[in-house]
Amino acid sequence: MSEAPARPRRRRGPRLPLPPLPPAFLPQPPPPGSQRGAPQTPLEHAAEAGKSVVDWVDERTSLSGVTRWIMFRKVPKGTNWFYTLGSATMFAFLSQAVTGVFLAMYYRPDASGGAYESVRYISTSVFLGNFVRAMHKWGATVMVVLIFLHMARTFVWGAYKYPRELNWVIGVTLLILTMIMGFTGYLLPFDERSYWATIVGVNINGTGPIIGPYLSDFLRGGPEFNATTLSRFYAIHMLIIPGAIVTLILAHLYLVTKLGTTAPPWLKATPDEPELREEAV
């Protein structure tokens, strides 16, 4: 065989190779003796049907490119378990979202006693109610802890530096939104602890000069803790903030995918082409 002629060098520089596919995804040669491409066993027929469905969707959406861009991207050398803290935080949020949606099926934001009764009903009478409520309650703490670990990892690694500053800003906004979730969610069981913690918390908000008193009025829906305060907190907790968090998480993930992750700070950068060196002229 003769060697293929060297292709002319493209003017815009070398084309970067596509992200690698895992071996399981690569096309495999058929076993000897079998007819190429024809499904034999029922399992293969089922696989063919699945492929047709995926092809049908992919032909109309080009989702495979997006999926490959998100899932099969390159990660730097030295990537370790600390890099999973962000995903862990997102999983904690998803757990909060799912359990929260189901808690909302039984919860009643009624400040004249109905809220406390509905939470008591969830805890004592609903099948697995105590479990789902405990998931939501303890999951909230887990999420806050994971956020701070994730933030510490980003800080210690120096992963907030150029070009990832915007992702740090989005992350801090997510932290603040999570704190608002914790603050508004704390009132919802409407027991003594919820009530007094909210009184104190709203008054802490009110100690900001000039706008503080108005902020308190906004949070309470009036000058005193009143009938609409609980529904206000409930709406903020289950509608406004979750929507904002989902939106910002998507932006956060987009930037992570676009910019890639950083190598650990203890790894020195190595040049791609070792033969490239500076010549003294």
Added chain:
Amino acid sequence: MAPARRQPKSKYTLDRGMPGAFEGETVTRRRFVTGTVHGAGMLMTAGIVLPSVAFALGPIFKNVTLGWQTVGTPNDFPDDNYVPVVITTSPGIGEAGKSTVYIRKRNPAIDTQPPSEYNRWVAITSRCAHLGCSVLWVQAAEHFICPCHGSVFDLEGVRTSGPAPRPLDRFYTRLYNGVVQVGPRYSVNTELRAFSPRDPGEPLDGIGQYAYPSRPSVRKLPGSV
């Protein structure tokens, strides 16, 4: 060779040879339709967003007044000790809307403010001036003590210890058809000068009265003190 610079278009439609153009017209049909669609879109967005925001912010500007509540007869309250009375501060939510008020008869030996028809009884709130916990009147110590962060207030409700930035709030009181009634709340600074009711945690001495202005939702009783 660089391409010849394009002649900039005239802003007059007449110069650009557009059909139906007239003298002095500068708005093309494309510009007009674009502007109309953008304007209509903004109008519709504002029509949804502005009422929603006003709906959420409305309570900030709504004045809430509570009527006078009867708390007892004149003989119920001595002038050297407080009697706790439960009043309603937010109607319609049961126990969560109730609050304790400590009341005693005005004692000229202690209370140096000029007497008026609204301070013949001294009614002091149980809401701590620090962050709003419930203070307790401890008769043996003759002080109000807050369990949350340890603020201590004397017989007049003036802070003697702890983190509270101002004295305890008070209520207007009056004699009405032979019974004692409690009216709106008001805040006082360290000299016991009356101000519109503030939230806990907001100082009223010096610059504090300007940094924490009175809000439209609560005003003190007009024409008094």
